[in-house]
Amino acid sequence: MIPRTTFADRAPATLGHRKSFVKGYVCLVLLSCALTGCQGRDKSGITIDHQLSPLPARVGPERITLILRDSTGQPVSGAQITVEGDMSHAGMAPVFTQAKETEGGQYQADLDLSMIGDWIILVHSTLRNGEKIDRQFEVNGVRAQ
Amino acid sequence: MDLVAPDSAEPLSQSRPFDLIDAPIIASLLHWRHARTLVSIPLLIISVAMIAHGLFGPEIAPKNLATTLGWVHFRGALVLVLLGAGNFFCFACPFMLVRNLARKVVHPSWNWPRRLRNKWLSIGLLVTILFCYELFGLWASPFWTACLILAYFAGALLVDSLFKHASFCKFVCPIGQFNFAASTVSPLEVKVRDAGVCDGCHTKDCIRGRRESNAAALSKPIVIQRGCELALFQPLKSGNMDCTFCLDCVHACPHDNVGIISRLPGEELMADPMRSGVGLFSRRKDLAALALVFTFGALVNAFGMVSPVYAFEDWIAGVLHTTHKAPVLGVIFGLFLLLEPAVLLGVAAWVTKVWGNVKRSLLQIAVRHSYGLVPLGFGVWLAHYAFHFLTGLFTFIPVTQSAAIDLGWPILGSPRWRLTGFPPNVVHVFEIGFLGLGLVGSLLVNYRLATSEPTGKPLRVFFPWALLSVVLWIAAMWLMAQPMEMRGMLLGSG
Numbered sequence: 001m002i003p004r005t006t007f008a009d010r011a012p013a014t015l016g017h018r019k020s021f022v023k024g025y026v027c028l029v030l031l032s033c034a035l036t037g038c039q040g041r042d043k044s045g046i047t048i049d050h051q052l053s054p055l056p057a058r059v060g061p062e063r064i065t066l067i068l069r070d071s072t073g074q075p076v077s078g079a080q081i082t083v084e085g086d087m088s089h090a091g092m093a094p095v096f097t098q099a100k101e102t103e104g105g106q107y108q109a110d111l112d113l114s115m116i117g118d119w120i121i122l123v124h125s126t127l128r129n130g131e132k133i134d135r136q137f138e139v140n141g142v143r144a145q
Numbered sequence: 146m147d148l149v150a151p152d153s154a155e156p157l158s159q160s161r162p163f164d165l166i167d168a169p170i171i172a173s174l175l176h177w178r179h180a181r182t183l184v185s186i187p188l189l190i191i192s193v194a195m196i197a198h199g200l201f202g203p204e205i206a207p208k209n210l211a212t213t214l215g216w217v218h219f220r221g222a223l224v225l226v227l228l229g230a231g232n233f234f235c236f237a238c239p240f241m242l243v244r245n246l247a248r249k250v251v252h253p254s255w256n257w258p259r260r261l262r263n264k265w266l267s268i269g270l271l272v273t274i275l276f277c278y279e280l281f282g283l284w285a286s287p288f289w290t291a292c293l294i295l296a297y298f299a300g301a302l303l304v305d306s307l308f309k310h311a312s313f314c315k316f317v318c319p320i321g322q323f324n325f326a327a328s329t330v331s332p333l334e335v336k337v338r339d340a341g342v343c344d345g346c347h348t349k350d351c352i353r354g355r356r357e358s359n360a361a362a363l364s365k366p367i368v369i370q371r372g373c374e375l376a377l378f379q380p381l382k383s384g385n386m387d388c389t390f391c392l393d394c395v396h397a398c399p400h401d402n403v404g405i406i407s408r409l410p411g412e413e414l415m416a417d418p419m420r421s422g423v424g425l426f427s428r429r430k431d432l433a434a435l436a437l438v439f440t441f442g443a444l445v446n447a448f449g450m451v452s453p454v455y456a457f458e459d460w461i462a463g464v465l466h467t468t469h470k471a472p473v474l475g476v477i478f479g480l481f482l483l484l485e486p487a488v489l490l491g492v493a494a495w496v497t498k499v500w501g502n503v504k505r506s507l508l509q510i511a512v513r514h515s516y517g518l519v520p521l522g523f524g525v526w527l528a529h530y531a532f533h534f535l536t537g538l539f540t541f542i543p544v545t546q547s548a549a550i551d552l553g554w555p556i557l558g559s560p561r562w563r564l565t566g567f568p569p570n571v572v573h574v575f576e577i578g579f580l581g582l583g584l585v586g587s588l589l590v591n592y593r594l595a596t597s598e599p600t601g602k603p604l605r606v607f608f609p610w611a612l613l614s615v616v617l618w619i620a621a622m623w624l625m626a627q628p629m630e631m632r633g634m635l636l637g638s639g
Contacts, residue, residue: 084562086205086206086207086208087207088206088282088284088285089206089207089216089284089285089450089533090206090207090209090212090213090216090217090284090537090540091207091213091216091217091533091534091536091537091540091565091566092207092536092537092565093563093565094207094562094563096562096563115628115629115630116452116628116629116630117629117630118285120205122205136205144452144628
């Protein structure tokens, strides 16, 4: 999984420390009101691993393979999965596709990455028992054909 | 021979220009002294929503109000209103609403320091914001966008709680300076209707404010309507520079002699009268620098979004042996905001002096002609911001729906994430049009500046500046033709 970079990684060290402090301070002060904005951890213990093809990713159809496993490592079948792709800049059109189960616990989706640049992929899963699970990962540096 | 309007003995050339304050429906609103407060309230509410969603909402830019409304809708609407009307975003500024409320409790007692009564501080802040936008990828960060808005409120509150008048607007606010520069090509201007009326006025309420009618009996006269806080004395005001369209002068004038009058866009750049509260454009190096940052900054900001910039950044990083983006961006900003303008304007000024026989220093020539680039700079900002605005026009709808759901109020329905805006290939036509308008505007202004030189060789004076305008226009056209690519912050990523 591509690690999500933080601003502390980008700015010079001293400036990054100050900004991390400010960010942490603001979050701490307003933590009691922040619950609606935070992504909660689901209680099911479901893990979702992903694989991309082709790599490096290019404009056009990108095959995303998702592997769902429960807390015991067993594949999770029968989930309804919608895959959404968003660009890093606001105002850009998101792209959507449905994932199909190819074998037990393994799902495939072809997502049309319509622009070069960095993408954020959102995986919206609904399990057989109705539980909803959301995950996200980044696909950076999508190139032209 | 003057053309005469049908059924009228009044020559068309002397017919009264359009005055927005007399327009139906709008007239009542604009004449109301609380109009600015009324218009600012919804923008304040929107600002609070942006801050809240930016701090606590999803950290994905297309799904957050802070980034969507800030970097798509606010920027786009701002330049389009400046193009079609004037500086009405300063009129509706939510920062001033908060500041005015604060001044009911806190009364500033200091005057803005004399050494800082210029644009250098605000230019530095404008460049800093452009730099931080690129360095920290503000377009992709709802949290830091919200922090920027908060910092703006804090800055406006702090400055105008300590210093009198509109010190923040005139000497600090980066957005304000952008608006001032752009509004020099707006079609409307706040100005007197009849100069003869001002000649007979002894109270000068437009700048001193209107006082209590029995002020003579009071030890300290009470100002019941303040005058211009930016020191723009209406009878001597010329143009939109430093005018926030606050309309204090309109409400203070006892003769109803101030209007929002139509004019030829850019005409204030063609002349150099002594302007109240501003002085002579030709002697204001800081204003000339603002014009250059406005113009070249437009190109830098657009350059930051296209594919070639990443290869260029990687090359600079290799030369500097660094993986940090700050020094790389510093080089780019130094190249395109300092070196490039210095070289291009220096060469154009030298050709003007030698070939055009202009008997002034290179710096004086460059200062005077820098204003001629403002229309083209505005064209580039228009093309860039209008692109994002028009292609993402309806994206605020699903984001607002999602924000309502996050608050536990699903009254707006499920988010319609597929709502976007106009197709990019359609918007591209507008981009080309805006750039073309900007080029024509700059050529016209430069031509008028050239004919005002007492050398008898206007074409020789005009040529180097026209060529410079065309070169920058070609650069802008090339930029708009490049594939857009928004990437993260790591050098060499992808």
